[in-house]
Amino acid sequence: MCHAFSCIIDRDKNVTWKFGTDSHDALLKIAGIADDTLDPVLIKFCRVEIAPKNDNYLDPDKWVFNIDMDVTPKWWTLAHKKACMKAHEEWKDQLYKILVRKAIVHPFKITPPKKITDKHIALLKEWDSVGDSVGASVGDSVGDSVKDSVGAYTGTFFLLPRDAWKYTENVKTDEYPFLPLVKLWEQGLVPSFDGKKWRLHGGEDAMILWKGEL
Numbered sequence: 416m417c418h419a420f421s422c423i424i425d426r427d428k429n430v431t432w433k434f435g436t437d438s439h440d441a442l443l444k445i446a447g448i449a450d451d452t453l454d455p456v457l458i459k460f461c462r463v464e465i466a467p468k469n470d471n472y473l474d475p476d477k478w479v480f481n482i483d484m485d486v487t488p489k490w491w492t493l494a495h496k497k498a499c500m501k502a503h504e505e506w507k508d509q510l511y512k513i514l515v516r517k518a519i520v521h522p523f524k525i526t527p528p529k530k531i532t533d534k535h536i537a538l539l540k541e542w543d544s545v546g547d548s549v550g551a552s553v554g555d556s557v558g559d560s561v562k563d564s565v566g567a568y569t570g571t572f573f574l575l576p577r578d579a580w581k582y583t584e585n586v587k588t589d590e591y592p593f594l595p596l597v598k599l600w601e602q603g604l605v606p607s608f609d610g611k612k613w614r615l616h617g618g619e620d621a622m623i624l625w626k627g628e629l
Contacts, residue, residue, distance in 0.1 A: 419472060420465045420506050421483070422499055423448065426490045430502040434509050437464075439483065455489045465503045473516050473572070478503070515572045525603030527617025531625040539606055539613060540629050541595035548585040560608040567593035568600045 422432035423442045431446040439462045443450055448460050462483040467475030480496065528535065546563075570580070570593055578584075583592040591597070599606060605621070607614045615625040 419510075420503050422463050422502055423460050424463060424495055424499055425460050426488070428495055428498045430498050432502050432506060434506060453486050455486045458486065458488050461488050461491060461495065463499045465499070472510070472514065473519070513574045515574060517572070520568075520601055522600050522603050522605050523617070523619055523621055525601075525617075527603035527624060531604075531615055535599065535602075535604060535615065535625070536629075538595045538599050539615065542593075542599065542606060543608075543613070543629055545583075545586055545593060545595065548587075549582045560606060564596055564600065564605050567596040571597055 419437055420432070421437045421439055421442065422430050423439060423446050424430045425446070425448065429446075431442050433442065433445060436442060436445075440450075443460065446460070450460075452458055464481050464483045465478050466481070468477045468479050469475065480500070482491075571591065577589060577592075580592050586592040588594070596606070599615070603617045604624070605616045607616060612626055612628055614623050616622060617624045
């Protein structure tokens, strides 16, 4: 399994990595190296990954180095590891320029509003209109709509320019294009849609707090 920081290193300590790419196979193509032997003497590369021990990139406890292959090349030395660790530091510099290190909000662990108001419905309508603007419904099924909500919330952890959010050119805002969903999420409300009616869920049991058509 690949982790967020993956790299390929060759015998001459050339490290290949690309921000946003964790596939070793993709990195092998970039490096132009053939994966054609498991002989530790002849193999031309080593697959490496470095990840937080606690799997938390927002608040990592310890970065763990791992050779991600069944054999270790005969030419492997401590100097190769140091070259990979240096590349990892460069990767971290890029990561923490765009990653927002904040607490993760679990919407169903927040006490939701006692009453769903016109303001909540207005945000839901805005969220629905985002789907229209990107050319597809943000909730053509309950499962899809919840996945869309998770994805929209996840985006708030990245400081990216407005034009970096693909397929949102028609969303008329200079802010984060999925902000209506985030405002609902942070109030303990998660939308779902079954193709006919919208719902707002909240509370530990994800109860339906409102249901209707927009």
